[in-house]
Amino acid sequence: MNLNDLSSLMERRQDGGLSFERFRADPVLAGLQWPDDVLRDFLFEHGDHSPFVDDYGHLDLSAITWTLETIPTADFYTMPTGESEAGLIEHFAQHPVYWVTVRPPGVGRHWEEHGTWLRPPLLIDRRLLNLGSSGLQVLEGRTRVGVLRGRLREQLHAAPEHQTWVGRS
Template structure:
């Protein structure tokens, strides 16, 4: 049975987002648990953005029950042309143009962001992407669902000649049971 973002339950209104007990309970909601997705993907896509108008519009036709997730290492060059939803089409480049500012802003919220970039040349939390073919986009690449700031920081750092790792971990969604594979 198809599952669409608009049909899923949303997180309860909380005084603060970092309520780990509420998130743990949310993962047990039958419609969420039935997806059988990794916690990182549920948190970033459904928990954090399940009510985001841009997400609801851009991914309205995507059957979420078809997605199987793997944590993959993706080359830096792939991120230099990665696309995101049409509603946020320019966001990655806006973050890239001000990568230092956005890295510092994220570091204030999560104190390990700056050191991850400076020491390891990558992010703390892997972003979420799906195979372009699931969005009926041409090419065999990836479509970024969540992580526009992280990818923008990566692009900005790469263009500025700063420390950027050659590969980065990403949660990649592909059609369940498909033979889509990518070797890295």
């Protein structure tokens, strides 16, 4: 199963008649066994976003297992995102305080108190994208990773490690 196989589900979601609860209960998704956070951020929110589909539409979704992992801050310094949105992380990194202030107030408080994001972003093992690749790539959460990079550059409080959802085969 890949993103194109979910086109009718995405159309129903676009029409506004499909809440996340009804979306995740759809029989076509039953075999995925993904955490709700991943289903929401990957499929419900971005499953039909054109650049996202360009970068990840070929993935066999049923071959991905998601685990909550703690990743060192240093790993995020140069971690890429998909080719279709290359440069987006650095765009957010240029103004980290701004990108936090346009979010709900709890997001900014969490950054100040804990030096990390409130909700874990999604990273993917690059070997799923290209067998010759290695390392992790930001699948969803480019703003969060950009804010982290910007906070580091501006010497604002940042934790030494961060929780993320990581997709691996």
